[in-house]
Amino acid sequence: MKRFTYILAGLALTFAACSNEEKVTDKAAAMPMPMMMQSFETISLLKTNPKVSLKLAGELLADQETELYAKVNSYVQQIKVDIGSKVTAGQVLVVLEAPEIQAQLATAKSKLKAQEAIYIATKSNYDRMFDADKTEGAIAKDALDQITARKLADEAQVAAAKSVYNELKAMTNYLVIRAPFSGTVTDRNVDLGAYVGPMGKAADLPLLVVQNNQKLRLSLSVPEANTPYLNIGDTIRFKVKSIPQKMYMARISRKSGALDEKLRSEKxxxxxxxxxxxxxxxxxxxxxxxxQARAASFFIPKTALVDANLGVYVIRIENGKTKNIPVAKGRMMPDKLEIFGELMDGDQILLKATEEIEEGTSIKK
Structure with missing residues (x-):
């Protein structure tokens, strides 16, 4: 019995000791640990003005290109050029035939000749009466007024007939299609005898396409962020896939001065x-x-920039602690990027910044 009593007493002492150890452990865990200063690598800011290369895909365009259509309903009578033909400004390319216009022109010419004959007779009669009127009382005033009115009417008829004739004659000029500038014929869509016209199925495709390939235009769409650095007169170097071993140069001649609505870029x-x-x-x-900018700015390694939900910022060291400084991004380089913000030469920022580094963290020097 005594032995059993001793065993119970020993178990009670053991449980009490364990309970005390747990309390001590919980108390120790609840005590705050002293803050440890973390060590991070920093860099010093310095303004520079390097040339940053921007890679863009562009398109080569002919300096001049036009599609030639028929202005009147007609038939193709002659085709003097074909694809690849070199042409000069004013050269005859296509001759069209329109019998109806030729007939109308002949009729208009006949009417003009008839009106001119009538006017000549009327004017001769007017001149004789005007001379006779110099003798007082020889010609009645009423007769002179009538011949004057008739002369003016016949003169107007001649002008109207001449206008109709000139209009039809101008239409016959449309039957001869000439090169608007010197260049190369790059497309042909008609053959001899084809019916062509300014409307309907006959106008679905142009008769010919002429391009001036002696001078080319390099067309580019430059992103909004890079537009301030490009000026008229700047040189652009480029290559093409068909001749990869050769580098070409072009000089900027035009800027649109506005951004594209969809791409937000300037042409x-x-x-x-x-x-x-x-x-x-x-x-x-x-x-x-x-x-290249006109003034120097800050370029930092890409690892020093934080682009997170909280914003875009760098982490500057102030009085041994971190401080988030909002910045805006500029030009990009393979390993660096341009930033703008409330920063100064000599500021120390973290080389490897992450959003996990809380603002106010103590940093070892």
């Missing part, structure tokens, strides 16, 4: 002379555009 055009005819319109150009 620019650079001109170049296609001396050897190596380049062709609609080729894709791989461009390298140097972007």
């Amino acid at each position: 620019i055009e650079a001109d170049l002379m296609n001396v050897n005819q190596e380049l062709k319109p609609l080729m894709v150009a791989e461009t390298m555009i140097p972007l």
Whole structure:
């Protein structure tokens, strides 16, 4: 019995000791740990003004291109050129035939001749009466007024007939299609005897397409962020896939001055002379555009920028603690990027910044 009593007493002491150890452990866990200063690598800010290369895909376009259509309903009588033909400004390309217009022109010419004959007779009669009127009382005033009115009416009839004749004659000029500028015929959609016209199925396709390929335009859509760095006169270097071993140059000649509604980019055009005819319109150009600002700015490693839900910022060290500084992004380089914000030369920022680093964290020097 005594032995059993000793065993119960020993168990009670053991449970009491365990309970005390648990209390001590819980109390120790509840006590705050002293804050540990973390060590991070920092960099010093310094303004620079490097040339940043922007890679963009562009398109080569002919300096001049026009589609030639028939202005009147007619038939193709002659085709003097074909695809690939070199033409000069004013050269006859296509001759059309319109019998109805020719007949109308002949009729209008006959009417004009008839009206001119009537007017000549009337004017002669008017001149004789006007001379006779110089003798007082020889010609009645009423007769002179009538011949004057008739002369004016016949003169108006001649002018009207001449207007109709000139209109039809101008339409016959439409039957001869000439090259509007020097260039190359790049497309042909008609054959001899084809019916053509300004409306309907006959006008679905142009008769010919003429391009001036001696001079080309390089067309580019530059993103909004990069538009301030491009100016008229700047040089753009580019390559094309068909001639990858050769580098070409074009000079910026035009800027649209407005952004595209969908792409939010500005259209620019650079001109170049296609001396050897190596380049062709609609080729894709791989461009390298140097972007350089007028003033120096801050460029930082990409690892120093935080782009998170809280915003875009860098982490500056102030009095041994971190502070988030909002910034805006500018030009991009392979390993660096341009930033703008309330920063100064000599500011220390974290080289490897993340959104997990809370603002106010102590940093070892």
